[in-house]
Amino acid sequence: MFKKTMMIIVIIAIALMLIFGCGKEDNPFDPNRGGYNDTPQENLSFIDTTALDPGIDGEIVDVDPSTGEIIIYFLDFMDASTVNTSNIIVRDTTNGTSITGATLTYYPEIKKAVFRGTFSDDAVFVVTLKSDLKNNAGIQLDGNDNGLIDGSPYDDYRYRLYTGTGNVGDVDFVHPEIDWVTPGTTNGVDTLPTIAVLFTDSDIDTTTLTLTNFTLMKTSSQVSVSCTLLTAALNHISFQPRSKLDEVTQYTVTVECASVFDTCGNVLLGFVGENDGWVANIPDYTWDFITEAIDTLLDGEPPQVSVAYVSGEELVVRFDDDMDTSTFTTTNIKVFNNATKQNLVGSIINEYDGKGFRYTLENAVSGTLYKLWVSKDVKEAAPGNWYLDGNIPPNPNGVGGEWNDDYEKTFVMP
Numbered sequence: 001m002f003k004k005t006m007m008i009i010v011i012i013a014i015a016l017m018l019i020f021g022c023g024k025e026d027n028p029f030d031p032n033r034g035g036y037n038d039t040p041q042e043n044l045s046f047i048d049t050t051a052l053d054p055g056i057d058g059e060i061v062d063v064d065p066s067t068g069e070i071i072i073y074f075l076d077f078m079d080a081s082t083v084n085t086s087n088i089i090v091r092d093t094t095n096g097t098s099i100t101g102a103t104l105t106y107y108p109e110i111k112k113a114v115f116r117g118t119f120s121d122d123a124v125f126v127v128t129l130k131s132d133l134k135n136n137a138g139i140q141l142d143g144n145d146n147g148l149i150d151g152s153p154y155d156d157y158r159y160r161l162y163t164g165t166g167n168v169g170d171v172d173f174v175h176p177e178i179d180w181v182t183p184g185t186t187n188g189v190d191t192l193p194t195i196a197v198l199f200t201d202s203d204i205d206t207t208t209l210t211l212t213n214f215t216l217m218k219t220s221s222q223v224s225v226s227c228t229l230l231t232a233a234l235n236h237i238s239f240q241p242r243s244k245l246d247e248v249t250q251y252t253v254t255v256e257c258a259s260v261f262d263t264c265g266n267v268l269l270g271f272v273g274e275n276d277g278w279v280a281n282i283p284d285y286t287w288d289f290i291t292e293a294i295d296t297l298l299d300g301e302p303p304q305v306s307v308a309y310v311s312g313e314e315l316v317v318r319f320d321d322d323m324d325t326s327t328f329t330t331t332n333i334k335v336f337n338n339a340t341k342q343n344l345v346g347s348i349i350n351e352y353d354g355k356g357f358r359y360t361l362e363n364a365v366s367g368t369l370y371k372l373w374v375s376k377d378v379k380e381a382a383p384g385n386w387y388l389d390g391n392i393p394p395n396p397n398g399v400g401g402e403w404n405d406d407y408e409k410t411f412v413m414p
């Protein structure tokens with residue numbers, strides 16, 4: 001009965017989200033972001049997508065009785081030798097015929113390329129701007145707009161056009177993304193949760209929605225939890241552990257994105273707004289949750305910093321739970337000059353109640369901006385023993401020790 005009720009709730013929630021637009025989970029967490037988040041981002045994109053003429057999904061209109069034009073404006077001055085019909089390809093996806101009388105003219109001084117030809121009637125066309133297009137500085141097109149050089153086809157930029165009654169919806173190269181997950185990154189989760197993943201487009205190949213591609217494991221031991229598939233639909237999957245999970249225990253859900261496709265074979269990219277676009281090796285998307293405490297003597301809530309303030313010559317830092325003060329070390333706690341990043345030497349004095357520490361500020365200069373940094377590796381005392389749930393957005397989110405769970409706060413020395 002309980003199972004059924006949960007399922008109905010999830011189905012209603014999904015239905016509501018479809019009606020009211022897909023509400024993004026507040027605090028999604030993707031540890032895979034860590035790897036490329038540290039990579040310096042470059043902006044290699046130089047197609048002015050807002051100035052394409054016709055625009056994305058637009059109609060090609062004949063400029064004379066039989067000739068149409070596709071105009072592409074670049075934001076950069078281009079290497080003219082790369083602006084050619086090898087790198088700007090127009091494909092008639094309806095009739096499979098080549099565009100007759102096709103010519104490409106590049107006007108370097110106004111950064112404009114014009115593709116002219118005779119386009120078949122009532123057809124859909126895909127324009128592909130290949131990653132081999134280069135600007136004058138020799139930088140290639142970043143078609144997937146991730147600041148990284150991925151090469152063709154990942155960095156090719158594609159858009160659709162049509163003539164007459166051609167329907168651009170017939171051609172799908174839009175990759176699905178994860179729009180919402182439940183339970184999200186949080187604690188207090190029911191020990192028999194319904195786990196659901198909702199996708200941005202309702203076009204998932206449901207044969208890829210399997211419990212091989214969507215898995216649950218106990219985080220500490222990496223031991224898989226056997227689950228039952230509840231629903232696999234064009235826009236979501238839901239599943240449930242076969243038996244109750246352990247209480248106050250952290251679990252990891254993994255979506256093997258590289259094995260999930262839409263009905264046109266476009267691979268799942270990851271969480272919307274948090275992925276690198278279409279790349280060669282799509283990383284798994286994972287998130288963690290912590291189950292509820294049924295035995296109320298247990299503690300399923302990771303600690304957070306409750307306050308951090310200057311008092312006289314000390315910086316007072318307090319947590320919302322009893323802490324393992326052996327983790328209050330100079331490795332885990334630092335204060336530094338916010339401008340120069342130079343370490344501010346001071347002592348760490350544990351608070352008598354075990355809920356915080358004081359950092360001495362005898363070397364701080366009045367009027368200077370400093371930053372306190374507390375590592376995610378700071379832990380609370382037993383019975384919780386959880387790592388810090390820091391404050392770097394989107395934290396705190398109820399799960400501690402994640403890659404972005406350090407705590408930071410700037411303060412001016414009075």
Ligand SMILES: [Ca+2]
Nearest residue numbers: 142146148150
């Ligand atoms: Ca790229």
Ligand SMILES: [Ca+2]
Nearest residue numbers: 172174175262
């Ligand atoms: Ca699609």
Ligand SMILES: [Ca+2]
Nearest residue numbers: 299301321384
């Ligand atoms: Ca706690």
Ligand SMILES: [Ca+2]
Nearest residue numbers: 389395397399
């Ligand atoms: Ca967290």
